[in-house]
Amino acid sequence: MRIVLGVTGGIAAYKAAELARLLLQQGHTVQVVMTRSAREFIQPLTFAALTGRKVITELFDHSSPEATLSSSVEHIGVAQEHDLLVIAPASANTLAKLAHGLADDFLSTMYLAFRGPVVIAPAMNNVMWEHAATQANVSALRALGHILVEPADGYLACGTYGPGRLAEPAVIADAVERVTKSGSDLAGQTFLITAGPTQEPLDPVRYLSNRSSGKMGYALAEAALERGAKVILVSGPVAIRPPRGAEVISIRTAAEMLDAVMGNLERASVVIKCAAVADFKPAVESAQKIKKSQARLSLELEPTVDILATVGKNKGNRLLVGFAAETQNLREEAHRKLTVKNCDMVVANLVGGSGTGFEAENNAVVLAMQSGEFVELPKAPKIEIARQIIDVTAKIIDRRMRS
Ligand code: PMT
Numbered sequence: 001m002r003i004v005l006g007v008t009g010g011i012a013a014y015k016a017a018e019l020a021r022l023l024l025q026q027g028h029t030v031q032v033v034m035t036r037s038a039r040e041f042i043q044p045l046t047f048a049a050l051t052g053r054k055v056i057t058e059l060f061d062h063s064s065p066e067a068t069l070s071s072s073v074e075h076i077g078v079a080q081e082h083d084l085l086v087i088a089p090a091s092a093n094t095l096a097k098l099a100h101g102l103a104d105d106f107l108s109t110m111y112l113a114f115r116g117p118v119v120i121a122p123a124m125n126n127v128m129w130e131h132a133a134t135q136a137n138v139s140a141l142r143a144l145g146h147i148l149v150e151p152a153d154g155y156l157a158c159g160t161y162g163p164g165r166l167a168e169p170a171v172i173a174d175a176v177e178r179v180t181k182s183g184s185d186l187a188g189q190t191f192l193i194t195a196g197p198t199q200e201p202l203d204p205v206r207y208l209s210n211r212s213s214g215k216m217g218y219a220l221a222e223a224a225l226e227r228g229a230k231v232i233l234v235s236g237p238v239a240i241r242p243p244r245g246a247e248v249i250s251i252r253t254a255a256e257m258l259d260a261v262m263g264n265l266e267r268a269s270v271v272i273k274c275a276a277v278a279d280f281k282p283a284v285e286s287a288q289k290i291k292k293s294q295a296r297l298s299l300e301l302e303p304t305v306d307i308l309a310t311v312g313k314n315k316g317n318r319l320l321v322g323f324a325a326e327t328q329n330l331r332e333e334a335h336r337k338l339t340v341k342n343c344d345m346v347v348a349n350l351v352g353g354s355g356t357g358f359e360a361e362n363n364a365v366v367l368a369m370q371s372g373e374f375v376e377l378p379k380a381p382k383i384e385i386a387r388q389i390i391d392v393t394a395k396i397i398d399r400r401m402r403s
Pocket of ligand 1: 279
């Protein structure tokens with residue numbers, strides 16, 4: 001692959017030299033683009049010597065009138081001639097520019113003209129990383145379908161400890177390898193993925209719901225898209241943007257989700273039920289707002305249809321992946337749901353604690369397989385967990401195709 005390696009300002013810029021070396025070793029060509037701040041930390045000559053190419057540092061080359069003219073469109077040429085853009089380290093400023101489409105230097109301008117996959121490895125001080133503005137920018141970049149290689153925890157140049165350290169060059173190179181190798185191995189597969197909560201109305205202004213943010217399901221959609229699958233994302237009401245390229249069907253209630261899933265089942269080769277569907281709904285939806293006229297109010301609830309079990313009964317040759325949100329006995333419950341709901345795999349996560357499950361940025365799961373085996377995926381950002389789940393799913397598909 002022809003890779004553009006964007007290097008932005010930060011003490012971790014020196015690690016980009018090792019990354020360039022690893023990418024070259026993987027057989028790619030590497031064109032380095034450095035921002036002005038990056039050049040405060042490392043010389044372009046280092047990258048030129050490693051890659052054998054002139055490093056691009058400016059939007060305009062003023063060495064001669066001809067050079068100025070041709071350089072004025074060079075960012076378009078570089079964008080068109082390359083297959084993959086890797087930005088490492090990506091500073092907070094660069095994340096903000098990319099997320100908002102600002103184009104004031106070669107890298108950000110070229111990024112806007114670039115159509116291929118983008119891998120971004122942020123690095124910065126831990127407080128800057130955790131700032132709501134940075135996190136919003138990261139979410140926006142994920143929503144654009146870019147692959148974020150999360151910074152690691154560790155001692156930072158500023159003397160503090162926390163998340164913000166650039167992921168090791170080998171980890172970033174692995175992410176690039178995944179994109180280049182598996183870019184389209186799921187092409188031809190259609191994943192129907194459910195995400196988010198359902199809302200079961202009580203009256204015109206109130207509903208019963210749960211804390212699902214949609215992050216896990218959206219991450220699964222993103223991971224499936226990364227590998228070339230078509231994705232139908234049936235989503236309850238959430239506050240995050242869907243990944244670019246997903247066909248989104250927005251629903252509100254469990255009954256609407258049932259209709260959307262069953263109505264699109266024919267088109268799907270894989271179904272992943274990550275949504276947190278209400279198990280019960282009010283037996284009666286009041287047409288008027290319920291008045292606060294009594295000291296106590298009892299609600300009569302009735303069960304919703306179990307969508308996963310319904311798909312399980314009608315799945316044909318489809319691969320069916322269920323989820324299990326549990327507060328105890330993770331493996332037993334996962335295995336029970338796998339059998340009872342006729343799934344090919346169940347992804348079980350502990351909920352109700354802190355740091356994983358509902359709303360969290362991270363998750364930790366156990367995969368219950370039909371063979372009776374369990375696969376532990378330790379705590380990691382939801383997108384990383386999603387990539388591993390999609391990877392296991394891809395292997396099952398591959399095995400089935402071979403047999
Ligand atoms: O959205 P996030 O904030 O990122 O949180 C992610 C998550 C915790 C919601 C997700 O990882 C998860 O665990 N999803 C499943 C939640 C759930 O409803 O689990 P359950 O054990 O109650 O249900 C088991 C399975 O049956 C699930 O696949 C569920 O989608 C399905 N189900 C449940 C009830 C119902 N009426 N119909 C269903 O299809």
